[in-house]
Amino acid sequence: MTDHRLQNSVRQRHSLHPEDIVTLVIDGQQLTADPNDTLLTIAQAHNIHIPTLCFLEGISAYGGCRVCLVEVEGYGKLVPACLTHPAEGIIVRTQSPRVIEYRKKIVELLLSERNHICSVCVTNGHCELQQLASTLGITHIRYPGLFPSLAIDASNTRFIHDPNRCVLCSRCVRVCAEIEGAHTWDIIHRGIKSRVSADLNQPWKEAVTCTGCGKCVQACPTGALSEQGKAVGEMLKKRYTESTT
Amino acid sequence: MTINTLQIATIWLDGCSGCHMSLLDMDEHLEKIAHLFDMVYSPLVDSTSLPASVDLILIEGAVSSEKDLEHLMNARKSAACLVALGDCAVTGNVPSMRNSFSLSDVLATSYQKDVSANPQIPTGFVPALLEHVTPLHAHVQVDHFLPGCPPPASAIFALLSHLLQGKQPDVSKLSRFGS
Numbered sequence A: 001m002t003d004h005r006l007q008n009s010v011r012q013r014h015s016l017h018p019e020d021i022v023t024l025v026i027d028g029q030q031l032t033a034d035p036n037d038t039l040l041t042i043a044q045a046h047n048i049h050i051p052t053l054c055f056l057e058g059i060s061a062y063g064g065c066r067v068c069l070v071e072v073e074g075y076g077k078l079v080p081a082c083l084t085h086p087a088e089g090i091i092v093r094t095q096s097p098r099v100i101e102y103r104k105k106i107v108e109l110l111l112s113e114r115n116h117i118c119s120v121c122v123t124n125g126h127c128e129l130q131q132l133a134s135t136l137g138i139t140h141i142r143y144p145g146l147f148p149s150l151a152i153d154a155s156n157t158r159f160i161h162d163p164n165r166c167v168l169c170s171r172c173v174r175v176c177a178e179i180e181g182a183h184t185w186d187i188i189h190r191g192i193k194s195r196v197s198a199d200l201n202q203p204w205k206e207a208v209t210c211t212g213c214g215k216c217v218q219a220c221p222t223g224a225l226s227e228q229g230k231a232v233g234e235m236l237k238k239r240y241t242e243s244t245t
Numbered sequence B: 001m002t003i004n005t006l007q008i009a010t011i012w013l014d015g016c017s018g019c020h021m022s023l024l025d026m027d028e029h030l031e032k033i034a035h036l037f038d039m040v041y042s043p044l045v046d047s048t049s050l051p052a053s054v055d056l057i058l059i060e061g062a063v064s065s066e067k068d069l070e071h072l073m074n075a076r077k078s079a080a081c082l083v084a085l086g087d088c089a090v091t092g093n094v095p096s097m098r099n100s101f102s103l104s105d106v107l108a109t110s111y112q113k114d115v116s117a118n119p120q121i122p123t124g125f126v127p128a129l130l131e132h133v134t135p136l137h138a139h140v141q142v143d144h145f146l147p148g149c150p151p152p153a154s155a156i157f158a159l160l161s162h163l164l165q166g167k168q169p170d171v172s173k174l175s176r177f178g179s
Ligand code: SF4
Pocket: A115, A116, A117, A118, A119, A121, A122, A123, A124, A125, A127, A128, A129, A130, A165, A222, A223, A224, B178
């Protein structure tokens, strides 16, 4: 899916003249932009904050989490800012009541899908999902928890994979494939049964492609990937840029 | 007691009492609002029954047993305003970690596994556990949610002082899941 989207964006780039420039409005601000940029990067360049979760600077955009949804006047559907290129004259709203309500629902659904018990989580206090819930003003979850029974993989001597905290953002998959070049992780199964798995569903220690670099652990926005030996709240991710704050 | 004094109760369901401790952690700030309420029922005071009608009830803890559910239903009938205090009441939190397993497995693991002398599951004297642990709003309408494990004393103070003055509290910036 990522490859397909990459190809699309590459095709778009080649079909445009370099002097092309579009004008658009984001949250009332008149802006000019390169049509190859995304609504997210354009907004960021003008200090307009759009929350993200699956987006991570330096790896391909994926469009999986939908937290960055924005409203474009005349478009029936909300669109993900991290994957949408600007068309001439569009009017974008990043904070309309409809957008905010959808973002809240998405984050609440993510929290209800796995077992997020922040008070006993290694990333308590440093988690992008927890932070998102807080900045969106989510004080409770309107959906009943699914409470799946998911085994923790602590077979790797240095890292732990806890699918109870995973949001399937695929940042681990992309950083491992695109930056480390190992492609140890991928997503198996479909829909609600989807899981991140190492080397065709092996315990991590048996994943021969893994170089042990730890990039996946640092890229993961939640407590789903952590270093061994971290207690509650001790897992701080080492990153130069934060995409959600 | 002035005419405007509100009657407040607090209830402790399946929680660790940490939220009540955080309430007490308001320290001297309690004094600022103490004249605005009467604590009519709480694990912190002596009275043994919940009055039929109370202005405000703060509830700590998740709903884990039949007794918890009964207390919650009574509280809802009694309370003009009901607050879910802390993550256990708001999400189920730590008590809900048993939801990934069946109740019979949980009981067998707790009372029988590796027990050599007369292993047995209690059938009386303790309230029967429900199959799943749920937050308060799975059963009753909750008027305000204060997440946090526990919510910081400053957030409880902000919530209480708003409610006591008849204002709508917005505590979403003062506390979060996990805390
Ligand atoms: S991963 Fe984040 S949201 Fe989930 S339990 Fe841990 S701190 Fe909470």
